[in-house]
Amino acid sequence: MYSKLFAKILNSSIWSEDPVTCKVWITLLAMADxxxxxxxxxxxxxxxxxxxxxxxxxxxxxxxxTDPMSSDLASNPENGGRRIEVTGEGWRLINxxxxxxxxxxxxxxxxxxxxxxKQREAKKPPKSQGIGK
Numbered sequence: 001m002y003s004k005l006f007a008k009i010l011n012s013s014i015w016s017e018d019p020v021t022c023k024v025w026i027t028l029l030a031m032a033d034x035x036x037x038x039x040x041x042x043x044x045x046x047x048x049x050x051x052x053x054x055x056x057x058x059x060x061x062x063x064x065x066t067d068p069m070s071s072d073l074a075s076n077p078e079n080g081g082r083r084i085e086v087t088g089e090g091w092r093l094i095n096x097x098x099x100x101x102x103x104x105x106x107x108x109x110x111x112x113x114x115x116x117x118k119q120r121e122a123k124k125p126p127k128s129q130g131i132g133k
Contacts, residue, residue, distance in 0.1 A: 003029040004100055013069035014083070017062070024049045024059035028084070028093060036096025039089045060084070060091070 005026075009015055014025050027049035031038045038045075046056035063083040067073075070081030072095055084091040 003032055003096075004102070005029065006099065006102070008071075012071055013067055013081075016069070020049075020051050020055045021059045021062060024051060024056055025063070025083070028063075028091070032093055032096055034100075036093040036100070037087065037089075038091045038093070041090070063091075 015022060017025075024045065027045060028038055031040065031045070031048060033039075040048075042057045042060060043053055045060065046053045049056060051059075064086065065082065067081030067083070070083075072079065073081050075098075076095065079094055082094055084093055
């Protein structure tokens with residue numbers, strides 16, 4: 001499994017956090033399943049991120065809290081800039097599905113090219129199958 005990492009993260013409030021918090025965030029992205037769920041405990045997150053348990057817990061608490069500087073406030077104000085929510089077996093990255101569904105510019109160009117090719121094919125007259133040959 002993989003997660004998309006958009007260049008816009010460099011301008012996000014998450015990138016303004018301390019290096020340990022950023023590392024825990026990237027680790028959560030890497031640990032997430034295709035729907036944005038992370039199954040585990042703070043101990044597991046700490047081990048995966050290579051940080052102390054205390055640092056992992058502090059980062060997770062920060063991600064559960066509101067972030068008034070979050071760029072996601074405009075598109076999802078009801079979350080208050082929260083990044084994660086606690087589930088029964090770990091956490092869910094709140095905007096994971098939104099970001100994973102976004103297509104980057106290369107994907108968009110490829111899809112547009114393929115759509116145009118299909119349109120051209122549909123307009124071509126069918127090839128004749130010579131009778132009696």
